[in-house]
Each structure stands twice: as C-alpha cells, then as structure tokens.
Amino acid sequence: MSNQSINNQQANEALEQAAIDKRREQLKAESVRIIDLANNEKNSALKCIHQLSVAGGATEATYIAIEQRIVADQDAAGAYHLALLAQNTPDLPIDARQLIELVVHKGDNAQRLALLKNLPLPPVAMIKEQILASDDGEAIGQMNAYLQINPEAQGSQHLISSSDGDRVVPLSRGTNINND
Incomplete structure (x- = not known):
C-alpha cells in the first residue's frame, strides 16, 4: 500500500x-x-x-x-x-x-386494544379485565375478534398475514384503531 x-x-x-x-x-x-x-x-x-x-x-x-x-x-x-x-x-x-x-389502568379502550395488538407479549388477562369492566360493547367485540384470530395474543408482528390495519402505529388521542 x-x-x-x-x-x-x-x-x-x-x-x-x-x-x-x-x-x-x-x-x-x-x-x-x-x-x-x-x-x-x-x-x-x-x-x-x-x-x-x-x-x-x-x-x-x-x-x-x-x-x-x-x-x-x-x-x-x-x-x-x-x-x-x-x-x-x-x-x-x-x-x-x-x-x-x-x-x-388509566388509558382508554383504544389504547388497551392497541397494547393487545402491538406488544409482543401483552398482559392479556389484565387488558381483558379492564375492557370487560368498561362495558363498551364495541371494544369488547374488537378484543374478542382479535383474540379469536390470535388466541395467544402475541402481538400483530406474529400474525402470519398482517394487513395494513395491523401495523404498529403510534396511538395519540383521537386515533382510531378499528382493525376489522
């Protein structure tokens, strides 16, 4: 050199x-x-x-x-x-x-559902308890639908066929997380 x-x-x-x-x-x-x-x-x-x-x-x-x-x-x-x-x-x-x-414990159901969908291993029982206690039919329906396709609740990155609605998106007040 x-x-x-x-x-x-x-x-x-x-x-x-x-x-x-x-x-x-x-x-x-x-x-x-x-x-x-x-x-x-x-x-x-x-x-x-x-x-x-x-x-x-x-x-x-x-x-x-x-x-x-x-x-x-x-x-x-x-x-x-x-x-x-x-x-x-x-x-x-x-x-x-x-x-x-x-x-x-302090957030709303949209934030709880987002945690359920976006964390690799969310505290499912704790989230379910709070959503069920809220008596919010729409949130309960979204939670049940999500858990039906992902019973282990391993977060959206573990779903085999992830749609645009399942991507991890920053959640701010007023954000709609309806992922049908």
Whole structure:
C-alpha cells in the first residue's frame, strides 16, 4: 500500500470520527433540551417523545426524564408510546411494565386494544379485565375478534398475514384503531 493510500485512509477515518463526534454532541444538546422540557412542562411527554424521535436518539437520562414526566402526569398516551419504544429497544433504562400497567389502568379502550395488538407479549388477562369492566360493547367485540384470530395474543408482528390495519402505529388521542 502506498503512502498516499495510507494517508487517504487516515484522512477518511479522521473525517468519519469527526462526524461521529459532531453527531454525539448534537444528541447531547438535544438530550439536554428534551430533559429540560420533561422536567419543566406538565403533560409534555408526547412532545418529548416526538423530539426524541426526530433527534434519532438520546442519552439514558433523557429516557428517564420522559418516564418520570409520564408517571407524574399519569399520561396514558405517553406511556403507550414509550412502552412500545421500550419493547423495540430492550436496553432502555425504563420500566416498560410500569408504563404498560399505567395504560391498562388509566388509558382508554383504544389504547388497551392497541397494547393487545402491538406488544409482543401483552398482559392479556389484565387488558381483558379492564375492557370487560368498561362495558363498551364495541371494544369488547374488537378484543374478542382479535383474540379469536390470535388466541395467544402475541402481538400483530406474529400474525402470519398482517394487513395494513395491523401495523404498529403510534396511538395519540383521537386515533382510531378499528382493525376489522
């Protein structure tokens, strides 16, 4: 290998490292901003999760701050989104179980049904209990129809023939999850 090739390779590696360092600093700056928002603005979890997604990642402290905001606000919509994120990224420093329980106990039936369909292994008994207790005929019908085609309730990613309606879609207030 010639000296010029070695020099070019070293220059490329230095550029790559500089780009990585710049990205790391951007993520740190975004993390500080998101943590500040989570710590100081009530009901800001969905906004924080969106900004986290736009940033493409964050520090562990960012995820913890968002989780704390969700718990403080008892925010079922924020809990739903962060729980799904935690299911897809297992090394996040958050308690997904706590978030899922918050959705089941404080959320609405649309959020419960979305958990049933989107979590790999949802707490089926807990979800069924809350939906049945709501006496919401439409939600009970959707739950029963889903469990009939997927008795193990292993989440939509385990269905052999998944339709567009079965994809994991972020659930926000007012979202319709009617997946007939």
